[in-house]
Amino acid sequence: MHSFVYNAQPSRVVFGPGTAARVADEVRRLDRSRVLLLGGEHVRPQAELVEKALGSLQVARFDGAVMHTPVAVTEKVLGLVSEHDIDAVVAVGGGSTTGLSKAIAVRTGVDQLILPTTYAGSEVTPVLGETADGVKTTHSSPAILPETVIYDVEFTLSMPIPMALTSAINAMAHAVEALYAEHANPIIDTLALEAIRAIARGVPVLGADAADREGRSDLLLAAWLAGTCLSAGGMGLHHKLCHVLGGSFDLPHAATHTVVLPHVMAFNAPSVPAVMSRIADALGTPTAPAGVFDLVAAAGGPTTLAELGMSEGDLDEAAHLATERQYPNPREVTRVGVRRLLGDAYAGIRPE
Ligand SMILES: NC(=O)c1ccc[n+]([C@@H]2O[C@H](COP(=O)([O-])OP(=O)(O)OC[C@H]3O[C@@H](n4cnc5c(N)ncnc54)[C@H](O)[C@@H]3O)[C@@H](O)[C@H]2O)c1
Numbered sequence: 282m283h284s285f286v287y288n289a290q291p292s293r294v295v296f297g298p299g300t301a302a303r304v305a306d307e308v309r310r311l312d313r314s315r316v317l318l319l320g321g322e323h324v325r326p327q328a329e330l331v332e333k334a335l336g337s338l339q340v341a342r343f344d345g346a347v348m349h350t351p352v353a354v355t356e357k358v359l360g361l362v363s364e365h366d367i368d369a370v371v372a373v374g375g376g377s378t379t380g381l382s383k384a385i386a387v388r389t390g391v392d393q394l395i396l397p398t399t400y401a402g403s404e405v406t407p408v409l410g411e412t413a414d415g416v417k418t419t420h421s422s423p424a425i426l427p428e429t430v431i432y433d434v435e436f437t438l439s440m441p442i443p444m445a446l447t448s449a450i451n452a453m454a455h456a457v458e459a460l461y462a463e464h465a466n467p468i469i470d471t472l473a474l475e476a477i478r479a480i481a482r483g484v485p486v487l488g489a490d491a492a493d494r495e496g497r498s499d500l501l502l503a504a505w506l507a508g509t510c511l512s513a514g515g516m517g518l519h520h521k522l523c524h525v526l527g528g529s530f531d532l533p534h535a536a537t538h539t540v541v542l543p544h545v546m547a548f549n550a551p552s553v554p555a556v557m558s559r560i561a562d563a564l565g566t567p568t569a570p571a572g573v574f575d576l577v578a579a580a581g582g583p584t585t586l587a588e589l590g591m592s593e594g595d596l597d598e599a600a601h602l603a604t605e606r607q608y609p610n611p612r613e614v615t616r617v618g619v620r621r622l623l624g625d626a627y628a629g630i631r632p633e
Pocket residue numbers: 321322323324347348349350374375376377378380398399400401402403404406408409410436437438439440441448451511534535
């Protein structure tokens with residue numbers, strides 16, 4: 282018999298090809314008129330299109346978001362916000378640009394409209410991770426959640442295939458951890474399993490046609506579902522470990538998720554066999570951890586922490602940092618267990 286609490290997150294979502302052109306209407310719908318546009322070097326054409334669409338609504342622009350949301354960058358942009366009397370942020374980019382937008386909004390109360398260019402899913406979560414003094418700290422608040430998300434598949438087509446692959450596995454990780462999270466519930470389970478199915482379908486064909494709008498649109502939809510799972514379900518060992526590796530050892534976010542996910546699934550599998558069996562069904566593979574590992578390996582994605590630049594000598598410290606505090610996870614998290622897991626991920630050993 283079911284018994285659960287479900288918190289729906291109130292985002293407005295505009296989804297479809299060409300929807301970026303509606304950004305000015307969406308700003309006016311929020312009754313805002315002084316926009317700070319956040320863009321970035323690798324999404325210049327997308328940001329330019331949005332700049333044109335915003336016209337006189339845009340009064341300032343910043344292009345320097347950094348992965349893991351360093352507080353020093355946020356403080357720099359806060360100067361622009363007060364100087365230009367900003368009342369809304371429009372962010373064009375991946376999770377790093379969205380993170381900067383959230384960091385500004387939670388400090389100033391400005392509205393946020395996000396046009397994602399990756400599958401990170403941050404745009405629909407009330408979660409923000411920020412880095413200061415080499416430590417990444419995550420917090421959650423309704424004030425962090427963006428008001429409006431515009432998913433335009435055209436904005437994601439420029440992602441190179443290796444990046445689209447790792448970003449899709451970052452999304453899959455949100456769905457996987459939601460299935461065994463503290464706040465798991467049947468609504469989120471449905472979204473999570475659909476996201477996993479869609480990503481398992483989409484990843485193997487990513488390389489076949491780089492401009493496959495249909496396929497990329499399905500992945501973008503899966504990314505939204507997966508972000509929704511993260512926002513309602515919560516995070517366990519996998520996300521904690523990736524935040525330690527990203528925040529303290531500067532590893533790239535989505536690629537780290539891609540390497541670590543099968544190993545955390547193998548670690549947690551003995552405690553949640555029924556969940557792993559549902560994931561295996563969604564993947565269409567005999568076992569879930571090996572299914573994810575094989576999906577990544579077959580698509581040419583990263584399978585070792587070594588290739589991401591992790592030093593073997595730092596694995597002990599990473600295990601220490603990831604086990605300093607307890608947090609919800611289906612299996613007890615011990616330093617010895619995490620160190621073994623990290624060793625396997627470092628070497629790229631295929632899990633059972
Ligand atoms: N709070 C949350 O719910 C949440 C969820 C997921 C990720 N995140 C955070 O987001 C950050 C990672 O985000 P990410 O993985 O999307 O990477 P990212 O935003 O850092 O982007 C990676 C690189 O790819 C470039 N890029 C982005 N979109 C592109 C495109 N369409 N074409 C070509 N290049 C493109 C960026 O400019 C950047 O150089 C991390 O800080 C992570 O912690 C937060």
